[in-house]
Amino acid sequence: MSIVQHHPRRFETNRYVYPVISRRSGGLSVGVNLSPTGLCNFSCVYCQILGEPEIKNSDSVLINVPKLETELRNVLTAANDGTLYANTYLSSTPPEKRVLRDIAFSGDGEPTLAVQFSEIVNRVADIRRELCSAGTKIVLITNGTTLNAVPVRNAVRVMLDNNGEVWAKLDAGTPEMFRAVSRSRITFQKIVDNLTAAAKEFPLVIQSCFLMLHNEPPKETDIERYADVLNSITNSGGTIQRVQIYTVARSTAEKWATPLSDDTLNTLTEIVRQRTGLQIAAFYSK
Numbered sequence: 001m002s003i004v005q006h007h008p009r010r011f012e013t014n015r016y017v018y019p020v021i022s023r024r025s026g027g028l029s030v031g032v033n034l035s036p037t038g039l040c041n042f043s044c045v046y047c048q049i050l051g052e053p054e055i056k057n058s059d060s061v062l063i064n065v066p067k068l069e070t071e072l073r074n075v076l077t078a079a080n081d082g083t084l085y086a087n088t089y090l091s092s093t094p095p096e097k098r099v100l101r102d103i104a105f106s107g108d109g110e111p112t113l114a115v116q117f118s119e120i121v122n123r124v125a126d127i128r129r130e131l132c133s134a135g136t137k138i139v140l141i142t143n144g145t146t147l148n149a150v151p152v153r154n155a156v157r158v159m160l161d162n163n164g165e166v167w168a169k170l171d172a173g174t175p176e177m178f179r180a181v182s183r184s185r186i187t188f189q190k191i192v193d194n195l196t197a198a199a200k201e202f203p204l205v206i207q208s209c210f211l212m213l214h215n216e217p218p219k220e221t222d223i224e225r226y227a228d229v230l231n232s233i234t235n236s237g238g239t240i241q242r243v244q245i246y247t248v249a250r251s252t253a254e255k256w257a258t259p260l261s262d263d264t265l266n267t268l269t270e271i272v273r274q275r276t277g278l279q280i281a282a283f284y285s286k
Contacts, residue, residue, distance in 0.1 A: 012088075016063065016107075017071035019084060021093055023283050024167075024207070024244055025101040028084075028093075029139075030075055032124065034063060034117065035109025042110065042143050043183040044171070045257040046209055046248050049108045063116050069123055072103070076131045102137035102165075103128060112146040112155075121155040125162040138164040141207070145186050147198040160202055167205045167244070168195055173226030180213065192229055199238025206230065207244040210268055212258040223268050227275035234276075243276075245269050246283035259285035 015036055022029035038049050078084035079100050085091055103124060105111040114120070121138075128136060138159045146152045147168070156166055170191070172178040178188040198204060208226070210218050234240055245268065248259040260268070262284050269282045 014071045014075075016068040017075050019075055019079065019090060021090065021097050022101070022104075023249070024246065024281075025104070025139075027097050027099040027101040028079060028090075029101055030072070030079070030103045031106050032068070032072065032103060032111070032120070033107025034105060034111040034114035034120065035107045038108045039113050040109030040143075041113065041145055041184055041186060043253075044209075045181055045183065045213070045254040046211055046252045048250060048253065063114060063120060065116060065120060065123060068120065069127065072124065072127055073131065076100070076103075076127070080131065100132065100136055102139045103132070104139040104141055106139075106141040110143050110145065111140065112142055112149070112152050118151045118155040118158075121158050125158050128162055134163065136163065138162050139167055140164070141167045141169075143169045143182070143184075144191050144194045144198070145184075147194040153198075153201070156198075156202060165205055165241070166198070166202065167207045168198070169208070170195065170206050170226070170229065171209050173222055173224070173229050177218075177222050177225075181209075181211075192232070196233045196236050196238050199233050199240060200236065203239040203241040204233075205241050205244060207246070209246055209248070210265070211248045211260055212256075214256045215258075217260055217264050218268065220271065223271050224275065227272045230272070230276045230278060234278075240278055242279040242281060243272065244281050244283065245272065247285050249283075249285050 016033050018031045018033060020029055020031060021027065075084065085093055085098060111117060124138060128138060140156065140159060156164070171181045172188065175188040195204060230240060230243065245265070247265055248257065265282055265284060269280050273280045
């Protein structure tokens with residue numbers, strides 16, 4: 001297993017903060033897990049965490065903010081002095097990947113569902129300014145379901161003031177494919193509306209996972225409809241900074257959700273590039 005395929009969301013005795021070598025970040029990404037109990041409103045077939053497709057009781061998942069801060073400081077300090085790579089699963093990381101690229105709100109579910117999301121974004125921004133270089137990003141990896149919420153928008157503005165980016169999920173171009181892959185009670189149209197409105201306010205990075213379902217790759221018409229959704233966002237005045245198209249690289253919740261071949265992913269990516277004219281980056285299974 002390569003280092004980019006190894007993405008444990010637990011590190012030593014930490015509950016919230018975990019370092020990984022990220023293929024999409026191109027180096028070290030320090031994850032902040034605001035969903036350690038799996039709080040999510042998606043149940044994606046390719047997720048490593050098989051959760052329920054509905055929001056759990058948020059009262060049971062309050063974040064211990066001082067503990068999170070301590071964990072983040074410790075991991076960032078270890079990244080800065082190099083001790084992070086000694087005697088851990090990161091010890092095989094090649095030198096060129098031992099560069100702190102970002103602090104990412106990700107983890108076992110949808111981070112913006114955490115009731116303390118805004119507070120924690122502000123705390124993380126303070127720690128970034130103290131311990132990280134100016135080039136270190138703060139990244140929100142989100143399914144987009146709450147991008148219409150005022151507190152989330154306000155937190156995103158804090159991120160943007162601190163070299164922040166929003167990586168918003170869009171894994172389908174039709175309601176049917178959305179239901180098949182994301183398995184959410186949220187409607188596909190709400191996701192598209194939220195992404196469109198958000199992209200009018202700040203640039204989005206769209207991240208999209210395409211894969212084999214029961215040994216069947218996406219149909220060309222599905223990819224065309226996906227590209228049409230991207231065009232609808234930009235034609236409405238939204239800004240898509242870039243698109244990250246990837247396939248499965250790790251174990252999945254459903255065994256019949258499997259990676260696309262490199263050739264299939266290349267063909268898919270080229271269809272989207274030609275149909276949209278957007279900057280596209282492809283990430284393969286290995």
